[in-house]
Amino acid sequence: MADEPNWEDIFNDDSSESAPKSARAAAAHGTERAESADVERADTVSADAQTADTAVSGAAVAPTGEQPMTRREARAAHGSPAARSSQSSTAVDADSTEPRPPRRKRRWWLIIGLPILLIALAGAAVATYAWVNYEEKIREVLGWELPNDFEGAGNGEEVIVTVNSGDIGSDIARTLNVAGVTLTFDAFYDLLLVQETDPAFFPGNYSLQKEMSAQSALDALLDPENKVTDRLLITEGTTLPDALEIISQTTGIALAELQTASADLAHFGLPAEAISLEGYLFPATYEIDGSQDPYVVLDLMVNTMYEKLDAAGVAVEDRYRILTMAALVQREAGPNTDDFYKIARVFYNRLDQGILLQSDATVAYGTGNLHTVWTTDSERADASNPYNTYANPGLPVGPIGLPGELAIDAAINPVAGDWLFFVPINLATGETVFTTNVDDHEAAAQQLRDWCAESEENGSYC
Structure with missing residues (x-):
């Protein structure tokens, strides 16, 4: 101004x-x-x-x-x-007396106002920091209710949500929240609790939007018009049984036909060590027209995986080993990309030192519990489970899911480190603790158990 x-x-x-x-x-x-x-x-x-x-x-x-x-x-x-x-009338000034220097103006506004301005700015910075980092606690103290739901039917940005066979309400509530569809886990989960009858969710991919109200998201999942049938989306870490069911729901191919075709291992040119098609379907989005038979769809996904391995420099004779390690890393890692390479290093360090891998994820897969990594003492002691890395040395007998490019790269290029243990302590954020000794590892494992017991939302991850 x-x-x-x-x-x-x-x-x-x-x-x-x-x-x-x-x-x-x-x-x-x-x-x-x-x-x-x-x-x-x-x-x-x-x-x-x-x-x-x-x-x-x-x-x-x-x-x-x-x-x-x-x-x-x-x-x-x-x-x-x-x-x-x-x-x-003349250019020369007759007044030869030197002018008195003008009196210095007093800057009282500067003396008084500047400190006040600085204090105000500092206060605003502190308030902003407090709100960003402690909003929930501030709202609790002041009695301001924290909003937990969006309004309306979304912001127009499409997001594909996958419902797997066997998913329950808490699984779907977590999936929607992680995908950015709902504002909170509670918004959708609490809505399910007040329904007169339990909604019937069918496996498959659904087209929703980000920032939907819980009611809008529920309505969209129950509307067959929102099921995606022109694109086949298989996400990283999906297991083979779930992938076959999603393929069936998306393409209309009978699930039994897909299961039969997937068992024809010789057709797909799998390594001699492979015991199933698990791990050999590349997770991605595929354009389909609905006319494919089961072999056409599965061939497309297997050949894509081979192309990715070749591009990464994996020799044909190393496909089985790399995919088995990559699938293990994919299943154990969270959203932090750096952790993929550290987890691979932990497993390689244990293999090099002759230490059992002791992965709960492999044990759970072998028991048929495909949606959890939690196991019991008796399950970990069962050496008849060929995927049990607590009782059997070395890698499991095969992949335990479909690894993506990041997990494959981590299996090929693990980061340097001397860790022998790791455990996530927050499954929502993926925060993971890497340690070199049993005592520190057990302390971190207790943090995970405590986190899982804190809330229904946390428990849905465990």
Whole structure:
């Protein structure tokens, strides 16, 4: 704004203002200032000096022979209309008295206002930090209810949500929240609890939007029109049984036909060690037209996996080993991409040192519990389970899911490190603790158990 002070004016010395106009005029005309300066320093002006001064400046002075004018009289004469008229007719200023430096302006507004401004800015920064990091606690203290649901039917941004066979209400509530469809887990889960009858959810992919109200999301999942049938989406970590069911729901191919085709291992050119098609279907989105038979769809996905392995430099004879490790990493890792490479290193370190891998994920897969990594003491002791890495040395007998490119790269290029243990302590954020000894590992494992017991939402991950 025009009225605001200029920062250069604030911090520049007022005494450095430019010389008076009369001095500038004299300098412009090359006039000597010595005589005027002498006149200014004299207490009285002699008649001869007055005459000289009159000749130079044209200012009114006392006639020759009269008593000298005092300074007061000289200034009075200099300020008369006649004198001013005479001054205006010449380039030289007759008033040789140096102007008094202007009084320094007091910047009271700066002295008082600046500290207040700084305090206000600091307070705003503190308040912003507190709100960003402790919003929930602040709302609790002040009695402000934290919103837990969006309004309306979404923001127009499509998101594909997958419902797997066997998913229960808490699984779907978590899936919707993680995908950004609902604002919170509770919004959808609490809505399910007040339904008169339990909604029937069918496996498959559904087209929803981000930022939907819980009711809108529920309605969309129950509407067959929202089931995706023109695109086949298989996500990383999906197990083979779930993938076959999603393929069936998307393409219309009978599930039994897909299961039969998937058992024909010789057709797909799998490694000799492979005991199933698990791990060999590449998770991605495929365009389909609904006319494919089961072999066409499965061939497309297997060949895509081979192409990815070839591009990553994996030799044909190493496909089985790399996919088995990659699937293990995929199942154990969370959303933190760096952890993929660290988890691979942990497993390689244990293999190199002859230590059992002790992965609960492999044990659970072997028991048929495909949607959990939690196991019991008896399950971990069962050596008849070929996937039990607590009782059997080395890698499991095959992949335990469909790994994506990141997991494959981690299996090929693990990061350097000496860790022997890892455990996630927050399954929602994926925060994972890596350790080198049993005591630290057990302490972290207790953190995970405590986290799972904190809420229904946390428990849905466990």
